[in-house]
Amino acid sequence: MRPLLMDMTRDELGALLEGLPKYRLDQLYSFVIQGSEYNDMTSLPKSLLSTLSEEYDATGVSILEVRTAPDGTEKYLFTLRDGNIIEGVLMTYKYGRTICVSTQVGCRMNCAFCASGIDGRVRDLTAGEILGQITEVNRRHGGGVKDKRFITNVVLMGSGEPLDNYDNVVKFLGLVRDGIGISLRNISLSTSGLVPNIYRLADEIGGVTLTISLHAPLDEIRDKIMPVNKAYPILDLIKATKYYAQKTGRRVIFEYVMLKGVNDTRECAIALAGLLKGLPAHVNLINLNYVEEKKLLPCSKKQTYEFMALLEKLGVSVTVRRSLGSEVAGACGQLRRSVLRGETDE
Ligand code: SF4
Structure with missing residues (x-):
C-alpha cells in the first residue's frame, strides 16, 4: 500500500x-490533520495535488457502518484501503466524548474473553490509520481541531495490542496531540502486559494513562485466560507498572473482567489487593460481553458488587465500569466478527 x-x-x-512558501505547508497540514481527501483541498494548487497524489494517498480510513445503541453509544466499522475492516466506539460521558480506537487488524494476544484475537493478528495499523478513525468520527459530528474538536478523549482499547505496534502507536500519539490538540493526559493506552514496552513507554513518552488488562491476580489463572502471561508473569508486570507510575506520576488503571467461577473468588480479591498495595491504582470491574465463540460466562450483578465490596474493604480503589453499547456488540472485535460472518440486524 502507498504511504498516507x-x-x-x-x-x-x-x-x-x-521550495514552496510556508503558508502552503500550513494549508496542507490543516487539510491533512482534519482527514481531508485531495478533492477537498481546493485552496492548494492543482499541480501540487497532482504531484502528491502520484505517491501518496491522503487518508486511509472510511466509515462503513454506524450502529447506535439506546444509550447513545455509537459503534463504528471502518474500511481500510486493503479491504480490511476495523472497529471503533464513540461513548458520551458527562465530561466529554471518548473514542475507542483499534491499533491492529485482529490481535495475536488471544485473550480468552475477547473476540478480536480469534483469528489472530492480520496486520498493524499505521499511525495515520489510527488517527483516521478519530478524524472520521470527529468530522461526522462536525468537529474540527484544537478548541473546535468534537472528540475530547481517546482510549486505545479497540482491537489490537497497542504495545505490539509500538512505533506506529507512538507516532500516532504525537500526531493526535500536535494536530488535533488532544493532550496525552486525555489518552489511555490499554495493554495486556508487554512488559519491555511498558518501560519504553515510560521512558520515551509518559503522559498517557496506562491501563493494564489484568483480569486475574494469580499466574495459574492468568496463564489460562491471557497467554501473554506465560512470557511476562504478573510480578514482572506489576514491577513495570510501578516503574510507569513512578516515572510519570500517573495513577494506573487495572481492568478486571468478571468471569464466573474463574476470577471472582475471595482468594482472588485478596491476591489482587496484595498486588496493588503501595501502587497508585484504580480497578475497573467489567461485565463480560458474551462472545459466542468463547465459553466463558459473566458474573451476576450481585457477584460483581460483592467482589467490589470486598476489594473496597481491603483498601482498593474500585468501581464497576458502566457497560456502554453492549446492544451493538460493544466488546472489542464483536461487531467486526458479526459483519465478517455476514450477520445483519434483520
Ligand atoms: S483483549 Fe486486547 S490484547 Fe487481548 S486479544 Fe483482545 S484485543 Fe488483543
Missing part, C-alpha cells in the same frame, strides 16, 4: 513541499 499523508508529522509534510 496522514502518516506524516508536520515536519515530514514540510519536506515534501521544499
